[in-house]
Amino acid sequence: MELKQLRSFAAVVRYGSFTRAAENTYLSQPTISTHIRALEEELNTQLLLRDTKNLQVTPRGQELYECACRMLELQDNLLQRWRQSDQHIIQLGASTIPSAYILPEVLPRYGKENPGSYFVVHQSDSRQVIEEVAGGLFDVGMSGMPCQEESIRCEPFFRDRMVLITPVSRRFLAMQSQGEQALAELLREPIILREPGSGSQKSADRFLAQMGLRETELRVTARVNDQESIKNLVSGGLGVSIVSEKAVRDFVAEKRLLAFPLPPGSAERDLYLLLPRHASADSLRFCSFVRQFYGASQPAE
Incomplete structure (x- = not known):
């Protein structure tokens, strides 16, 4: 199973036809068909029901589509982060209080000391921020609740x-x-x-x-x-x-x-910094700045 095959399959489901999928992925229709057929053969199941007029997704096809969308989103975000790494762009997820009242204090000061760094800020509730850091969509998170995920380092920084x-x-x-x-x-x-x-x-x-x-x-x-x-x-x-x-x-x-x-x-209650276990140097530098800004102690190794 290859990602290019999953991308073709997801496009067919999304656009409802092989022709429109080919147009939007800039592939030929025979290539799209070959990708779908290879998936069905490898998985030994029918993913799409098609005739000359209609196209329907089977239950297993719908299940694969949902998984494929998540996998492709992770791939896209990974490639985007790698492209942005030279530009020092940090994808930052923050719950309501940090987003509205912490970041306006921190980011201007950090920007003055690190003029080559940039942020894309995503606001959500604490639970969603934790999920997105664990899923690799955010480089750094700020949350109003602690996190028990093994893949995340959770550090209090503000009381x-x-x-x-x-x-x-x-x-x-x-x-x-x-x-x-x-x-x-x-x-x-x-x-x-x-x-x-x-x-x-x-x-x-x-x-x-x-x-x-x-x-x-x-x-x-x-x-x-x-x-x-x-x-x-x-x-x-x-x-x-x-x-x-x-x-x-x-x-x-x-x-x-x-x-x-x-x-x-x-x-x-504490506000928390959330970091993936394999955080980038930019993310570590930013979190260190936040801890110093609010006088939080350094985390235990």
């Missing part, structure tokens, strides 16, 4: 704090003097949560467990993955939320939100 935020009102201002006692009452308010794949939501779940609450007992009014949207929705009175203190520092300073500290043991 974040979670806070409960509310709109600004006389009632909530009066509750600020109550300290932690106000939290139980605040959790009876309508609340905006993050999606389950979010590191911030994992931290919120730990706090709720410490308070003896299940998510089903909350008045969840919305699930929103964008941190800026959550800040604006809370400021506008839709409900309360549990978010990163770093993310809301500007709104609190501008008196657009109130922030209630969470109790010790549930307030702190």
Whole structure:
């Protein structure tokens, strides 16, 4: 089984015909047919049902197509990284908090010290960032949750704090003097949560467990993955939320939100650098800079 055969097969499935597959791969139609026939002979199964008018993918053909797409994507990304290696381009995946509040601090400083380095930043939730680093699609990841993948080196680099935020009102201002006692009452308010794949939501779940609450007992009014949207929705009175203190520092300073500290043991969480075991020199250099920037200790070997 050769990658060129898989690429021809994937093109036939994608475009729905041998003719269009040949046009889009710049191969002749007989070559496409030869590749498909070689795959069917090697795998001893029929991948496509075809007549003069119709083309259908068999169940095993669909299974092979999904695997082929993943393999071809890995090949394309590998070749792209190799082409970019001389240009020092780093594919960086970051979850919401690092993407919005860490990278704007780090990248300008790093760029001044390393003018030949460039970044392509991909934002996703923490779970997806971990999967893409493990899959070889990202050179470096920044995540709000730790990673247990053996193929990834996971290093904490920044200690974040979670806070409960509310709109600004006389009632909530009066509750600020109550300290932690106000939290139980605040959790009876309508609340905006993050999606389950979010590191911030994992931290919120730990706090709720410490308070003896299940998510089903909350008045969840919305699930929103964008941190800026959550800040604006809370400021506008839709409900309360549990978010990163770093993310809301500007709104609190501008008196657009109130922030209630969470109790010790549930307030702190780490942000993590994710590196493949065989990381490039550029990726290692960048991660070393990030650790020094935030005063994180060097990882143990």
